[in-house]
Amino acid sequence: MIWKTAWKNVWRNKVRSFVVIISVTIGIFGGVFMVAVMNGAMEQRVDAALNEEIAHIHINDPAFRDNYDIDLTIPDLDSVVSIVSQTPGVRAFTARTIITGMANTAAKSAGVQIIGINPETEKSVFRLYETTIPGTGDFFATPGSHNMAYIGQDLAKELNIIRYVIDENVLDSLRGKGVPGKTLDKLAPYSGTRFRSEKTFKKEMKSVLGVKEQQAYGAMILKEAWSFRQRSKMTLTFLDRNLVQTGAVFRIAGIFDIKNSMYEMSQVFVRNDDLISLTGLGPDEVHQLVIALNDLGSTETVAASLAQKLPGLEVMDWKEIQPDLAMMTDLTQKYYAVFMAVILAALAFGIVNTMLMVVLERTKELGMLTAIGMNKRRVFNMIMLESIFLSMVGGVAGMIVITATRGINFANYTEGLEAFGFTAHIYPSITPLFFITVTLLIIATGVLSSIYPALKALKLDPAEALRTE
Amino acid sequence: MKILEIKNVHKIYNSSEVQVHAVNGISLNFDKGEFAAIVGPSGSGKTTLLNMIGGLDKPTEGEILVDNTNLAKLKSSSLIDFRMRNIGFVFQSYNLIPVLTAKENVEFIMNLQKWNRKSRDRRTFELLKSVGLEERANSRPAKLSGGQQQRVAVARALASKPKFVLADEPTANLDTKSTETLLDIMEQLNREEGITFIFSTHDARVVKKARRVITIEDGKVISDERKN
Numbered sequence: 014m015i016w017k018t019a020w021k022n023v024w025r026n027k028v029r030s031f032v033v034i035i036s037v038t039i040g041i042f043g044g045v046f047m048v049a050v051m052n053g054a055m056e057q058r059v060d061a062a063l064n065e066e067i068a069h070i071h072i073n074d075p076a077f078r079d080n081y082d083i084d085l086t087i088p089d090l091d092s093v094v095s096i097v098s099q100t101p102g103v104r105a106f107t108a109r110t111i112i113t114g115m116a117n118t119a120a121k122s123a124g125v126q127i128i129g130i131n132p133e134t135e136k137s138v139f140r141l142y143e144t145t146i147p148g149t150g151d152f153f154a155t156p157g158s159h160n161m162a163y164i165g166q167d168l169a170k171e172l173n174i175i176r177y178v179i180d181e182n183v184l185d186s187l188r189g190k191g192v193p194g195k196t197l198d199k200l201a202p203y204s205g206t207r208f209r210s211e212k213t214f215k216k217e218m219k220s221v222l223g224v225k226e227q228q229a230y231g232a233m234i235l236k237e238a239w240s241f242r243q244r245s246k247m248t249l250t251f252l253d254r255n256l257v258q259t260g261a262v263f264r265i266a267g268i269f270d271i272k273n274s275m276y277e278m279s280q281v282f283v284r285n286d287d288l289i290s291l292t293g294l295g296p297d298e299v300h301q302l303v304i305a306l307n308d309l310g311s312t313e314t315v316a317a318s319l320a321q322k323l324p325g326l327e328v329m330d331w332k333e334i335q336p337d338l339a340m341m342t343d344l345t346q347k348y349y350a351v352f353m354a355v356i357l358a359a360l361a362f363g364i365v366n367t368m369l370m371v372v373l374e375r376t377k378e379l380g381m382l383t384a385i386g387m388n389k390r391r392v393f394n395m396i397m398l399e400s401i402f403l404s405m406v407g408g409v410a411g412m413i414v415i416t417a418t419r420g421i422n423f424a425n426y427t428e429g430l431e432a433f434g435f436t437a438h439i440y441p442s443i444t445p446l447f448f449i450t451v452t453l454l455i456i457a458t459g460v461l462s463s464i465y466p467a468l469k470a471l472k473l474d475p476a477e478a479l480r481t482e
Numbered sequence: 483m484k485i486l487e488i489k490n491v492h493k494i495y496n497s498s499e500v501q502v503h504a505v506n507g508i509s510l511n512f513d514k515g516e517f518a519a520i521v522g523p524s525g526s527g528k529t530t531l532l533n534m535i536g537g538l539d540k541p542t543e544g545e546i547l548v549d550n551t552n553l554a555k556l557k558s559s560s561l562i563d564f565r566m567r568n569i570g571f572v573f574q575s576y577n578l579i580p581v582l583t584a585k586e587n588v589e590f591i592m593n594l595q596k597w598n599r600k601s602r603d604r605r606t607f608e609l610l611k612s613v614g615l616e617e618r619a620n621s622r623p624a625k626l627s628g629g630q631q632q633r634v635a636v637a638r639a640l641a642s643k644p645k646f647v648l649a650d651e652p653t654a655n656l657d658t659k660s661t662e663t664l665l666d667i668m669e670q671l672n673r674e675e676g677i678t679f680i681f682s683t684h685d686a687r688v689v690k691k692a693r694r695v696i697t698i699e700d701g702k703v704i705s706d707e708r709k710n
Contacts, residue, residue: 018582025580377577378577386563476533479573479577
């Protein structure tokens with residue numbers, strides 16, 4: 014009966030209750046949505062890092078990461094592979110040869126990390142191959158071909174491998190996508206012009222298009238003008254194991270597009286066979302084993318197990334490989350807690366105020382209830398339940414709104430976000446545990462908010478309260 | 483059978499400068515089944531006396547014994563429990579819980595006493611029937627007239643089968659017809675079920691129905707008449 018009465022009391026003054034409920038709804042929605050966005054961004058970043066860039070665990074010579082010395086290969090590779098393949102929790106692994114060098118085209122050069130891979134085993138560990146821009150080649154499905162390279166889009170842009178061209182096909186395509194004739198007329202004079210870099214192309218477009226045209230069609234024009242010439246080439250140069258400069262011409266057989274500019278800029282993938290023949294390394298000499306696990310949660314356990322079994326090698330999990338990412342993940346967890354606590358504390362003051370008004374307005378009724386035999390504990394519980402119901406209705410409404418929210422597109426900040434490895438379209442992500450935690454926090458807010466008003470109610474003298482008008 | 487003893491009770495209110503002797507040495511006894519009215523002008527001490535009898539207020543001096551239990555000696559929590567089990571209240575302004583229906587208001591105390599659903603429903607129906615409101619069981623107080631609300635209040639006061647019912651000016655806000663109906667119901671409950679009613683009132687219609695009329699003035703009993 015106390016529960017029922019408390020619930021009905023919540024709706025006694027509908028306007029006031031709705032004001033509180035809406036404020037709680039907005040507060041919870043705002044707080045949880047921001048947490049969900051941050052969490053979603055972090056999950057997407059971690060997912061991308063693990064599945065496209067680093068995987069879960071690396072095994073290499075303990076000194077290899079200090080200076081990437083070409084001679085610091087994994088000793089007794091067969092037995093290491095045997096141990097790794099028999100370790101529970103390991104889903105797949107791949108061997109890599111890693112050297113530093115320069116990527117050169119006729120226009121530009123860039124310092125890169127050249128990674129020799131076996132495309133088949135690489136595909137079992139990473140899904141980087143899924144990010145290949147259509148029409149740029151098929152590095153992972155061209156067996157037998159030699160001296161092919163797979164590079165990131167930003168490196169391709171840097172080396173002027175990607176260009177921007179406006180021709181009749183581009184203009185037709187833009188027309189088909191609804192770009193008005195007036196805008197196309199401004200682009201027509203550039204037909205046949207090739208821009209060597211995105212920067213110069215954007216600069217030129219800015220000079221001919223109005224601000225509204227740029228906002229409406231800029232991204233579309235950039236995408237349509239994007240041009241990759243099949244069989245583009247670049248030269249990779251590096252030192253072989255005798256410290257003699259060597260190199261070869263590699264055909265671009267694929268350009269990957271991920272949401273991490275730094276990675277796109279710095280990594281060049283080639284077939285391991287090609288790299289071995291150029292560096293003088295033997296077929297069983299690799300620098301790193303990269304391991305993917307069945308379950309992210311088992312990373313530390315599996316890494317510890319491998320470290321125990323491979324005492325002469327460095328076994329690092331993803332948190333050690335990318336401590337910045339690990340730190341961000343941990344920090345955001347703490348940030349969530351502080352963020353929600355601040356929001357709930359602010360809401361609590363609003364609820365306290367409302368409940369004090371409730372007690373003041375119902376002085377006579379509370380006096381009557383005490384007179385007819387409702388003890389202090391029950392009066393306290395009734396006030397507390399009203400406060401919890403107010404909080405919970407708002408909280409649940411806020412969380413329902415969140416679950417209906419699909420995502421948030423920070424398209425205007427794409428470049429900045431991708432520079433830090435984050436995607437521009439962030440999907441809010443909340444775990445069931447977080448929902449449960451927030452629900453408990455809302456209940457706690459309701460309880461804490463009710464204490465002062467409920468104590469006020471308990472101090473009422475029934476005889477005096479009954480005299481109140 | 484004596485159910486209530488009031489022994490030389492005084493109540494003094496001390497404000498900042500003035501001392502008010504609201505009840506000044508009243509001694510009374512009530513037997514089971516009485517239908518008594520305490521009358522007197524405004525400020526005579528009727529409500530103060532009723533509050534002390536009901537355990538809502540404590541005497542400055544003297545004793546109030548309900549079935550030999552001294553109310554002044556009960557702790558606050560025990561006193562609330564004692565009130566719930568032994569005393570029914572009917573207030574001048576009905577004081578029903580506005581968000582609950584008539585039925586829910588009546589069964590509220592039974593719920594506090596953890597009656598089972600079957601007994602609760604049966605008792606609630608009986609009480610609402612006895613006050614003639616069984617068909618308005620699901621109406622909220624706002625949908626009932628003043629007289630009907632006060633009848634619900636009487637049913638609520640009787641819900642826990644109290645030793646006596648205290649009614650503080652129960653007819654003050656009612657019209658003539660509602661007053662008569664209410665008094666008839668209370669009289670009937672008193673005669674047929676032996677429920678003790680003690681009113682404070684200055685309504686002549688209540689006084690006329692009462693079988694014992696206690697008149698107080700300036701906090702003292704000036705007459706205590708019993709009718710046959």
